[in-house]
Amino acid sequence: MRVVDPELVVHIFAPLTGPRAAAAYAEARRIWLNCRLQLGMGSPVPELPQHLPAAVADLPGGTETVLAAQERIGADYQAVARRVDDMLNVSVILSHRDPSHLDWSELINNWVGVAAPWPDGLLTRAHLYQAKIEDGTPREIDPVLAGELTGGLPVELPERWWAGGTRVGEHLVTYDPVEQAGPQSLLVLAPAERSAELNAWTWSDGSAALPPVARLLGRPPPPATAPPAFSVPVAPTSVSETARRVLVCASDEQVRDRMHVFLRSIGLKPIERDECVEATHKLMPTTREIMLAGLHLAAVTIVVATPEVTNEAGVMRPSQDLMFEAGLAMALERQTILVVAGDLVLPAGIGDGYIRLADSAKAKQSLVRRLMLAGSEPDTSGGSWLEPGVFEGLDAYTRRPR
Incomplete structure (x- = not known):
């Protein structure tokens, strides 16, 4: 069967x-x-x-x-x-x-x-x-x-x-x-x-x-009396502040946390999950609604693919949930940066325009340049953001099929 x-x-x-x-x-x-x-x-x-x-x-x-x-x-x-x-x-x-x-x-x-x-x-x-x-x-x-x-x-x-x-x-x-x-x-x-x-x-x-x-x-849409499902917080935000908001999508919690640390080191403001939940204006939002709310709050979305699942050929791939989030971000025409951490194969059609994550200055500079191209405003004054450590020793680098 x-x-x-x-x-x-x-x-x-x-x-x-x-x-x-x-x-x-x-x-x-x-x-x-x-x-x-x-x-x-x-x-x-x-x-x-x-x-x-x-x-x-x-x-x-x-x-x-x-x-x-x-x-x-x-x-x-x-x-x-x-x-x-x-x-x-x-x-x-x-x-x-x-x-x-x-x-x-x-x-x-x-x-x-x-x-x-x-x-x-x-x-x-x-x-x-x-x-x-x-x-x-x-x-x-x-x-x-x-x-x-x-x-x-x-x-x-x-x-x-x-x-x-x-x-x-x-x-x-x-x-x-x-x-x-x-x-x-x-x-x-x-x-x-x-x-x-x-x-x-x-x-x-x-x-x-x-x-x-x-x-x-089949039913008609409800009256448009409720607050917009993906409205941003009431407090006014400047264009400059909005340009510093970044949403990080990653299945690997360690990778996501380290990326948040790096973004803060260059003056950007990663969006936390609680912010996304609050922006839905719902008590029990779905995962998709939370993701959509985050996309509407962010100026740039960073999708970090890590090896999570193994197919029948013994090849590691990112999780389907993460690829769905990446597809959603691109479908909504959001500024999206794809980063790859570890040894994995991406789905067909993704192309090779991704950044290979490493703790090197070159990888960090590539990410900063891509953020700038996407309209973000990283602060690269000084050189502390280039110092080693933030992306060092990630578990994703050595993850292999079981």
Whole structure:
């Protein structure tokens, strides 16, 4: 028994009436265009328009109408837009071309890049992480297979999640993540031979109808009366002070602490986790919300990749969570500096524009130059910041596969 064919289904909802309708529709069209430009959905679906009308007033009437559809060659990425009464629904499905690749991280990173920055107060969305069980059913998942599955999920599930879940019909089972803030999320599993049933419930049955799960989750955005989710502290900050704020993303706590020490030695102000939590204005923010708040507070983000996980070939790689944070920072077009500490292999497509961390003056000077290029204002007067010690003896340098 194994889990195959992981897919990400996203349902977006926007109001077509009221004072926010025009702005919400414009954001939905932006995301629709980004699907074509960034995800390669340049092919029309037969017998359907590919482009959304320019304005709400140009939309056809009807209680449930398909407005447009587009896909990437191979049909692994598709998007469809519908009018459902006074609501616009945009649905997107992203699939791996290799169905055995049990990982949703690349899919969610691609989606975040298309949708960012997310227009809170104008659109709402739901994320469905779905997959199929070969030679078994969701109720037959054991702890080993459950561990393999959750290793590729960008959301956290409760302990022994596979023993619970909610049955949909005779064959589908849904599971709720631990973190409920932010976009609604569900893990949906079905036997491989029930693929058509799964897609009909989450994505499409081939007709113009909104799938049942989208009908359950669809809702208008709440009134924009709450404080902005990612507003900065009320106290005024000068441009110079803002330019000194730096967010450090690192899975390795020792590396993160040492980087904070170095940044303070050149007059910069690293952002602490508590600041990010407070900036969400929520009592129990999700990890993603905390990360987004930090990105909005920072002028520059430093992502430090360290060897954390070993693949089947015995090669060490950074954690998936860290690569998600890096992708989020780049998707939001934040000034991002990638630093590598230790012996590891980066994901394909990262390129070689990173800085190799060391306790040498050369490495520190490279980091300072990159900070300046990013618009930060490090204070390099004097030479104490070049003295050895701060990046010496990091555990990441000698970490090897077990």
